[in-house]
Amino acid sequence: MPSLVQLILLFFAYSIVGWIIEVTGKYFQYHRFINRGFFTGPWLPIYGSGCVLITLAVESLAGVEYGIGTTFAISFVLCGVLEYMVSFVMEKRFHARWWDYSQKPMNLHGRIWIGNLILFGLGGVLVVHLANPVLLKLFGMISVLGQEILAGGLAVLFVADYIISHFVLKLVKRSVESSEADNTEEISREVRMILRDRSVFARRFADAYPEVIYRTERVKARVDQIRAESERIRREAEVRVSELNQQLAANLEPTLSVKNTILEKQGELIDLIYEEQNATEKARALKAEIDEKNALLKKRRERLNVLPSLTERET
Numbered sequence: 001m002p003s004l005v006q007l008i009l010l011f012f013a014y015s016i017v018g019w020i021i022e023v024t025g026k027y028f029q030y031h032r033f034i035n036r037g038f039f040t041g042p043w044l045p046i047y048g049s050g051c052v053l054i055t056l057a058v059e060s061l062a063g064v065e066y067g068i069g070t071t072f073a074i075s076f077v078l079c080g081v082l083e084y085m086v087s088f089v090m091e092k093r094f095h096a097r098w099w100d101y102s103q104k105p106m107n108l109h110g111r112i113w114i115g116n117l118i119l120f121g122l123g124g125v126l127v128v129h130l131a132n133p134v135l136l137k138l139f140g141m142i143s144v145l146g147q148e149i150l151a152g153g154l155a156v157l158f159v160a161d162y163i164i165s166h167f168v169l170k171l172v173k174r175s176v177e178s179s180e181a182d183n184t185e186e187i188s189r190e191v192r193m194i195l196r197d198r199s200v201f202a203r204r205f206a207d208a209y210p211e212v213i214y215r216t217e218r219v220k221a222r223v224d225q226i227r228a229e230s231e232r233i234r235r236e237a238e239v240r241v242s243e244l245n246q247q248l249a250a251n252l253e254p255t256l257s258v259k260n261t262i263l264e265k266q267g268e269l270i271d272l273i274y275e276e277q278n279a280t281e282k283a284r285a286l287k288a289e290i291d292e293k294n295a296l297l298k299k300r301r302e303r304l305n306v307l308p309s310l311t312e313r314e315t
Contacts, residue, residue, distance in 0.1 A: 001059045002132075006139050008151040010055060011048035012158075013135055014127070018047025038090075038169070041161045046086055050079045054124045055132060068125050075124020080117045087111040094169050267294060 002010065022036040022044060037044045057074045058066070088111065091097045102110035139147055270290065279287070 001062075002055065002136060005144070005147045005151045006136060007052055007055070008155065009139055009147060010132070010135060011045070011052050012043065012151075012154045013048070014051035015043035015045050015048030018044040021047075039158075039161045039165050041157065043158070043161075045158075046082065050075075050082050050120070051124075051127050053078050053082065054127060058124075058128050068129065071125050071128045072121040075127075076117050076121035079120035079124065080112050083116065083120075084108065084111045 019037060019042045023034065026034040026036060035042075039045070054071070054075050057078060058071050061070065061074075087097065087099065097110070100110045101107040101113040101116070104113040104115060107113035142150070267290070270287065276284070
């Protein structure tokens with residue numbers, strides 16, 4: 001198990017590597033240098049924290065299991081939990097979401113997604129089984145006092161950077177809370193304008209997260225209103241479609257079926273108003289002719305009903 005000083009050095013080493021990875025990725029995406037991260041310095045502590053957590057977890061199980069599969073699983077879970085919690089806390093504290101995977105497949109609340117989790121698992125394997133032995137060997141080439149001085153110096157710079165960055169984020173938070181805009185794009189423009197009129201640290205932060213999503217109560221209320229309106233429109237559309245289907249069904253009823261229905265209703269009406277003892281000869285003749293034709297239609301219907309049954313038996 002690495003010593004506390006070595007863990008601190010591992011934290012800074014992987015924080016700097018993470019910063020390099022993020023800056024390189026954004027350079028290929030935006031074709032310009034973007035100093036990523038909450039901090040002004042060249043480190044992303046979420047990477048360092050994740051690597052140190054993986055190292056501690058795997059080393060604690062070294063006497064039981066030290067396989068690549070175990071390391072992958074531990075990295076997959078621990079880094080996923082870490083990324084989710086950092087996203088949640090940062091959003092609640094500063095009313096902004098620094099990354100959003102809502103459009104990615106198999107995501108959880110837009111904070112983590114399966115692609116990153118797999119990369120975390122693979123990265124954990126590289127960290128524990130390849131990078132850690134090399135880094136610990138390099139640290140071992142430095143005296144214990146030298147390691148302590150290096151770790152202490154980096155920690156002082158880190159704390160100073162945190163204080164500066166914290167004030168910048170407080171400015172961002174106040175700007176978001178005081179904004180009268182009801183959409184995140186307009187809030188982003190306002191925040192950028194405010195930060196660019198400030199110090200170099202504030203201007204740096206304005207470009208660090210070009211995809212940041214600001215969330216205020218006003219924006220949340222607007223989003224909820226849009227969702228409610230969309231749901232109302234959907235329900236109304238379903239009702240309208242149902243009514244149209246009923247109208248189409250009525251209009252598309254076969255003519256023969258309509259004629260048969262009319263004939264049946266006419267027969268029922270004749271039976272209701274016809275009285276044999278009071279009927280004239282002409283009425284009796286018409287009634288007899290109608291009964292004869294109805295009997296003929298009935299026989300034809302019976303034949304039509306029998307034919308499908310015979311066909312089914314033959315097949």
